[in-house]
Amino acid sequence: MSVLKTLFLLALPAGGQQVARRNAWAGMSADSARSRARREADAALASSAARHRRTAAAQ
Numbered sequence: 001m002s003v004l005k006t007l008f009l010l011a012l013p014a015g016g017q018q019v020a021r022r023n024a025w026a027g028m029s030a031d032s033a034r035s036r037a038r039r040e041a042d043a044a045l046a047s048s049a050a051r052h053r054r055t056a057a058a059q
Contacts, residue, residue: 008016
């Protein structure tokens, strides 16, 4: 085992498992926020398009 790896494992408890879990959670949270924003944008665009079609059909 290299000295650098040994120091890394000593610096991070449980071999960095907590850091990895924290990073994974942050990534999942960011993906969820992007997904929510994408759904909201799709809904707004669909609503706007439907409104435009109704207005155009009424004229």
